[in-house]
Structure formats: structure tokens, C-alpha cells
Amino acid sequence: MSKKVSVYRKEHFNAAHRLNVAEWDAATNQEVFGKCNLPNYHGHNYELEVKVTGLPDPRTGFVMDMKALSDLIRHEVLLRFDHKNLNLDTAEFRTLNPTAENIVIVIYDLLRPHINKSFDLQVRLYETPRNFVEYPAD
Numbered sequence: 001m002s003k004k005v006s007v008y009r010k011e012h013f014n015a016a017h018r019l020n021v022a023e024w025d026a027a028t029n030q031e032v033f034g035k036c037n038l039p040n041y042h043g044h045n046y047e048l049e050v051k052v053t054g055l056p057d058p059r060t061g062f063v064m065d066m067k068a069l070s071d072l073i074r075h076e077v078l079l080r081f082d083h084k085n086l087n088l089d090t091a092e093f094r095t096l097n098p099t100a101e102n103i104v105i106v107i108y109d110l111l112r113p114h115i116n117k118s119f120d121l122q123v124r125l126y127e128t129p130r131n132f133v134e135y136p137a138d
Contacts, residue, residue, distance in 0.1 A: 010049050015082065
């Protein structure tokens with residue numbers, strides 16, 4: 001029997017974005033994305049949950065030091081995206097449509113190299129209290 005444990009860290013950030021496909025005309029973008037295609041952007045109060053799963057270290061009892069996880073999220077995600085216009089202010093979304101699905105994958109890719117490879121990583125992003133995405137999907 002495995003003695004794996006999952007630890008979670010919750011953070012939040014605020015960011016603006018606009019969903020838009022440059023190759024489409026305005027009418028198609030409006031039809032597909034609706035209010036999310038407003039030309040002057042719109043914002044969200046994103047809630048982020050990062051889950052790390054692994055065996056606790058026999059000496060410390062930690063899967064991962066929660067302070068280290070918090071610092072990692074702050075450095076790799078919050079400083080990069082908080083209070084930013086994702087379309088205009090970030091390299092990650094200059095050519096990638098900043099849907100919740102794409103944002104969660106980008107966050108995962110930013111964090112994964114810094115977390116022990118023997119641990120599983122899962123990222124959940126709430127765009128609104130009722131709309132959220134998770135990567136990787138179960």
C-alpha cells in the first residue's frame with residue numbers, strides 16, 4: 001500500500017484578458033467568445049490551487065515544504081500574471097489565446113520543472129466560482 005500524500009497550496013491573482021482569434025473576423029470572434037471578446041478586455045479574480053502528490057520525506061515528514069511551494073508559485077506565476085493584461089503584458093499569451101484551459105497549462109508548465117520529478121503535479125484554476133479547469137485531467 002502506498003503512503004502517498006497530496007499537499008495543496010491556494011493562491012489568487014487578478015488579470016485581464018480578451019479571447020480573440022486574430023485570423024477570424026470581428027463577427028466570428030463575437031459569435032464564439034461573446035462578452036469575453038470585448039475590445040477593451042475584461043478581468044477575473046483567478047483562484048489557483050496547486051496539488052503536489054508524493055511520499056513524505058522520512059526525516060521532515062513533508063511531501064514538499066509549503067513555504068517553498070508558496071514561494072515557487074509567487075515567483076513563477078503571481079509575479080508574472082497578477083494585475084497584468086495577459087494578452088498585452090505577458091510573453092506566454094502574446095500569440096496564445098488566454099482561455100482558462102491555456103492558462104492552466106501554461107501555469108503547469110512554469111511550475112513542473114521546479115518540482116521533484118517523482119511527485120505528481122496538478123493545477124486547478126478557477127476563473128469564476130462556478131467555472132474552473134484542471135491540468136492534467138484525471
